[in-house]
Amino acid sequence: MQEAMPLLEVKNVSRYFGSLAAVDDLSFEVCQGEVFGIAGPNGSGKTTAINVITQIIPPSKGEIFFDGHPIHRLKSHDICHLGIARTFQQPTVFETMSIADNISVGGTFGKKGARDGAAEAEICRLLDFVGLDKDPDTPAKKLIVNDKKKLMLAVALATNPKLLILDEPCAGLTTVESKEIINLIKKVNDLGTTVMLIEHNMQVLMNISDRVMIIDHGTKLCQGTPDFVCCDARVIETYLGRNSVKGGKTFAGAE
Amino acid sequence: MLTKSSNKMRPVYIVLVILLLLVPLIIRDDYLMHLIIMTCVWGIVATNWNLTLGYGGMFHIAQLTFFAVGGYASGIGAVTFGASPWLGLLIGGAAAMAASLVIGLPSLRVKGIYLILLTYAFHNGVSELVNHFRDYTGGSMGLLVPAFEAGSVSFVTHPSYYYYMVLPLLLFSIISTRLIEKSFIGKALMATRDSEVLASVSGINPYKYKLVTFITAAFISGIAGAFYASYLGVIGPEIFSFSLIVNGLGMIVIGGMGTLFGPIAGSFIITFFMEVFSSLEDFRPILVGAVIILALLYAPNGVVNYLGEMLAKIKSRKLPGQARESGE
Ligand SMILES: Nc1ncnc2c1ncn2[C@@H]1O[C@H](COP(=O)(O)OP(=O)(O)OP(=O)(O)O)[C@@H](O)[C@H]1O
Ligand SMILES: [Mg+2]
Numbered sequence: 001m002q003e004a005m006p007l008l009e010v011k012n013v014s015r016y017f018g019s020l021a022a023v024d025d026l027s028f029e030v031c032q033g034e035v036f037g038i039a040g041p042n043g044s045g046k047t048t049a050i051n052v053i054t055q056i057i058p059p060s061k062g063e064i065f066f067d068g069h070p071i072h073r074l075k076s077h078d079i080c081h082l083g084i085a086r087t088f089q090q091p092t093v094f095e096t097m098s099i100a101d102n103i104s105v106g107g108t109f110g111k112k113g114a115r116d117g118a119a120e121a122e123i124c125r126l127l128d129f130v131g132l133d134k135d136p137d138t139p140a141k142k143l144i145v146n147d148k149k150k151l152m153l154a155v156a157l158a159t160n161p162k163l164l165i166l167d168e169p170c171a172g173l174t175t176v177e178s179k180e181i182i183n184l185i186k187k188v189n190d191l192g193t194t195v196m197l198i199e200h201n202m203q204v205l206m207n208i209s210d211r212v213m214i215i216d217h218g219t220k221l222c223q224g225t226p227d228f229v230c231c232d233a234r235v236i237e238t239y240l241g242r243n244s245v246k247g248g249k250t251f252a253g254a255e
Numbered sequence: 256m257l258t259k260s261s262n263k264m265r266p267v268y269i270v271l272v273i274l275l276l277l278v279p280l281i282i283r284d285d286y287l288m289h290l291i292i293m294t295c296v297w298g299i300v301a302t303n304w305n306l307t308l309g310y311g312g313m314f315h316i317a318q319l320t321f322f323a324v325g326g327y328a329s330g331i332g333a334v335t336f337g338a339s340p341w342l343g344l345l346i347g348g349a350a351a352m353a354a355s356l357v358i359g360l361p362s363l364r365v366k367g368i369y370l371i372l373l374t375y376a377f378h379n380g381v382s383e384l385v386n387h388f389r390d391y392t393g394g395s396m397g398l399l400v401p402a403f404e405a406g407s408v409s410f411v412t413h414p415s416y417y418y419y420m421v422l423p424l425l426l427f428s429i430i431s432t433r434l435i436e437k438s439f440i441g442k443a444l445m446a447t448r449d450s451e452v453l454a455s456v457s458g459i460n461p462y463k464y465k466l467v468t469f470i471t472a473a474f475i476s477g478i479a480g481a482f483y484a485s486y487l488g489v490i491g492p493e494i495f496s497f498s499l500i501v502n503g504l505g506m507i508v509i510g511g512m513g514t515l516f517g518p519i520a521g522s523f524i525i526t527f528f529m530e531v532f533s534s535l536e537d538f539r540p541i542l543v544g545a546v547i548i549l550a551l552l553y554a555p556n557g558v559v560n561y562l563g564e565m566l567a568k569i570k571s572r573k574l575p576g577q578a579r580e581s582g583e
Contacts, residue, residue: 054456076455086456094449096513105446108439109458152453159458 006065007032007163007194008053008084013062013072014218015045015052022048024218025062030163035185035195037209037226039202045218046198047089050165054079054086067162081112085161089168089198091148093140093155099127100136102151103158110159126154129187131180146177157188164188165196170204182208206230275422279415288414292486294519294526295421299479301506301518302428303472309513310436311468312448314367315374316500317358320381321351321473325480326490330398331391333485340403340485344478351477352470354381359469363462366451382495397491400484417486424482425519428475433515435471440464498540502529505543509550511557520558 006029015023022045030036040046051057053064055076064072071079085106094102103123123136132150134143140151149169156164166185170178182204189195199205205212206226213223214232222232230236282288304318328350329343338346362373385392392398403410403420410416435441443464446454451461484490493499506525511517525543532539554561 056452056456075460076452077458077460080456080458088453092450092453094446094453096449097445101442105442105454105459106457108442111458155453155457 005032006030007067008196009063009065010049010053011063011065013049013052013059013064015048015057016060021218023052023059026215026218026220028213028220028223030194030196031211033189033192033194034210035189035197035208037205037212038196038198038215039200039205039212040215040221044216046215047167048218049215050086050167050196050198054084054165077109080110080159080161083160083162084165085110085156085159085163086165087149087152087156087167087169089171091145091152093143093148093151095141096139098137098139099132099134099143099151102140103127103136103154106155106158110161122158126157129157130154130184146173149173149181153184161193163194163196167198168200169197170199170201178204202230272426275426279418285414288418290526290530292414292417292421294523295418295425296479296483296486297503297506297522297526298425298519299421299428300476301503301510301522302425302432303476304503305507305512305514305518306432306435306472307465307469309507309517310432310441310448311444311465313363313370313465313469315362315370316378316504317355317362317374317469318472318476319494319499319503320358320374320378321354321476322480322483323385323490323494324354324381325351325477326400326484326494327385327392327398327480328477329481330400330484330490333401334393334398335391340401340481343400343485344481347481347484348474348478351473351480354477355470355473359466359473363465363469378495378500382492385492385495393491395492397489397493398484399489400487402488403485411488417482421479421482421486424475424478429515429519431471431475435468436515440467444468498543501540501547502543505547508547509554509558511559511561514557514559517557517559524558 008030010026010028013023013026014021024045026045026049038046038049048057052059053071055071055074059072062072063070066079066082066084069082071082071084074082094105097105100120100123103126107119107122127134127136130150130153132147132154134147140148143151153166153169169181169185173181178201185195185197185208197205197209206229209226211224212226212229214221214229221234222229224232278291279288282291300318300322307313307315307318325347329338329340329347332338332343332346333340358374358377362370362377365373386394389395403416405416410420435444443454443459443461446457446459447461447464454461480494502525506521507518508521509524510519510521524546528543528546529539532542535542550558
C-alpha cells in the first residue's frame with residue numbers, strides 16, 4: 001500500500017499564532033486508499049494541521065497538494081468540492097436543522113454544481129451506515145453527544161469524499177462506542193475512501209492504521225508502520241512512555 | 256417544493272389574504288388605515304431584515320440604510336429629474352440594490368460585532384452624504400416627494416389605494432422569504448448561521464449566499480423606502496435616526512427572529528405602541544426598549560413562537576389522555 005501514489009501531499013507547512021508555531025515546517029503524504037493515523041501530545045498541533053489542510057485556518061507557509069491540485073490557496077468549500085471531508089474534535093452539527101436536512105447539506109453542496117440534494121433513500125442509507133437510529137425529522141440539537149458525532153460523520157460522508165479526515169472521533173466515548181466507530185472507519189476505508197485519523201488511543205491507532213505519524217510541537221517526530229513507530233525511542237519517551245502509565249488511553253479530547 | 260404542513264395551512268393562508276384584502280372595506284377610519292399602512296411598511300422592512308438577520312445570522316443594521324436610500328433615490332428622482340413616483344419605486348429598489356453591493360461586498364466578510372459596527376458606519380456615511388449633497392437632498396429640511404397618482408386621481412385622499420399598493424409588497428416579502436427558506440439558498444443560509452465552519456467544509460461558500468440574500472432583501476426594502484417617501488410626501492434625515500434602528504430590531508426580536516410571521520407581528524406591536532404613547536414623545540424609545548426587554552424575558556423566541564407554544568399547551572390540555580409535552 002505504501003507504493004501507492006500520494007493523494008495528499010503536505011510540504012513544509014507552518015502555521016503561526018503570534019510567536020507560537022502550532023504547525024512547524026511539517027511535511028507528510030497520505031497515500032491513496034490507506035488509513036493514515038496521527039497522534040501526539042495535547043497541543044502538539046494535530047487539529048491545527050487539519051485546519052490548515054481544510055483552510056479553516058490558512059497556512060502561514062508551505063504548500064499542500066491534493067490529487068495533484070495545489071490547495072493551499074483555495075477556500076474550504078472548494079477543497080470540499082475536490083473531495084476532502086472532515087469532522088471536528090467538538091461535535092459540530094447544524095443545530096437548528098433536522099437530521100435529514102443536516103445530511104442533505106452535505107449531499108446538496110458537497111459536489112460542485114450539484115443542487116438537487118440528497119435523496120431520501122440516500123439519507124436513510126447514511127443514517128443506517130453510521131448507526132444513527134433516529135427519526136430523520138428530529139432536530140439535531142435534541143441529539144446526545146454521541147449521536148451528534150455520528151451525524152457529523154454522516155454529513156461528511158454525504159459529500160462523497162476521496163479523503164475523510166477525522167479529528168479524534170473516539171474522544172469521550174465508551175469502549176463499546178469506540179469500537180463501533182472504529183468498525184465504521186474500517187468500513188468506510190474498505191469502500192475505497194482514504195482516511196486520515198487523529199487518535200489519542202494508541203492501541204486503537206496502531207490497530208487500524210496502515211501508517212502512523214507522531215507529531216510534537218508542530219513537527220514530525222516519527223513516521224512509519226505501527227510497529228516501527230512503537231519502537232521509536234523518541235516516541236516512547238515523549239508520548240507512549242507517558243501515556244502507557246494510563247494504559248495507553250488519555251483523556252485529552254475532553255476539553 | 257411545499258411541505259405537507261404548508262399544504263395543510265394553505266386554506267388558512269387563503270382566508271387570511273382575503274381578510275387582508277377586505278381590510279379597507281371594514282376599517283373606515285383614515286387614521287387607523289394610516290397605522291395599518293405603516294405597519295405594512297415596517298413589516299416589509301422587518302421581514303427582509305429578518306431574512307438576513309434571522310435566517311442568515313448576519314447581525315447588521317443596513318436594512319434601514321437601504322430603506323433610506325430607496326426613499327431618497329425616488330425623492331431625488333422626482334424632484335430633480337421629474338420621475339414619477341411609480342418609476343421612483345424602481346429607482347428606489349435599484350439604488351438600494353447598488354448600496355447593498357457597496358456595503359455587502361466588504362462587510363459580509365466579517366461577522367458579529369464587526370459586521371454591526373461596519374454597517375453602522377456605512378449608515379452614518381450615507382447620512383453624511385445626504386447632508387453634504389443638500390442641493391439634491393434638501394439637507395436637514397428633507398425633500399418634498401410627490402404623491403402617487405393614477406390618471407388624474409391623486410392617492411392622497413385615498414388611504415385604501417396606498418394599502419392596496421403596500422399589501423402586495425408585504426405579501427411578496429413573505430412569499431419570497433418562504434421560497435428562499437425552502438430553496439437550496441435557504442438551506443445554505445441556515446447551515447451557515449448554525450455553523451459557518453461546518454458549512455464551508457461541507458461545500459457551501461458562505462459569502463456568496465449571504466451576499467445574494469443581502470441584495471435581494473435590499474431591493475425590496477428600497478422599494479418600500481420609495482413608497483414610504485411618496486406616501487408621507489416627505490423624506491428627511493430623521494430616517495437615519497438611531498431610534499428607528501432600535502424599533503426595527505425590536506420588531507424582529509419581539510415578533511420572533513427567524514420566523515416567517517414574527518417580524519410582521521412585531522411591526523404591528525411596535526407601530527401601534529408608538530402611536531398609543533405618542534404623547535410621551537422622547538420617552539418612547541425608552542419604553543420600546545423596556546418592551547423589548549420584557550419580550551426577551553418572557554417570550555425569548557418571540558410572540559409568534561410564544562403563542563404557538565400556548566396553543567400547543569391548550570390543545571394538550573383538551574386531550575387529557577395524551578401525555579403532556581414537557582414544558583420548555
Ligand atoms: N485559533 C488559535 N489561536 C491561537 N492559538 C491556537 C489556535 N488554535 C490552536 N492554537 C494553539 O496551537 C497549539 C496547537 O493546538 P491544536 O489544537 O492544534 O493541538 P492538538 O494537537 O489538536 O491538541 P489536542 O490533542 O488537545 O486536540 C496549541 O498551543 C493551541 O493553544
Ligand atoms: Mg485537537
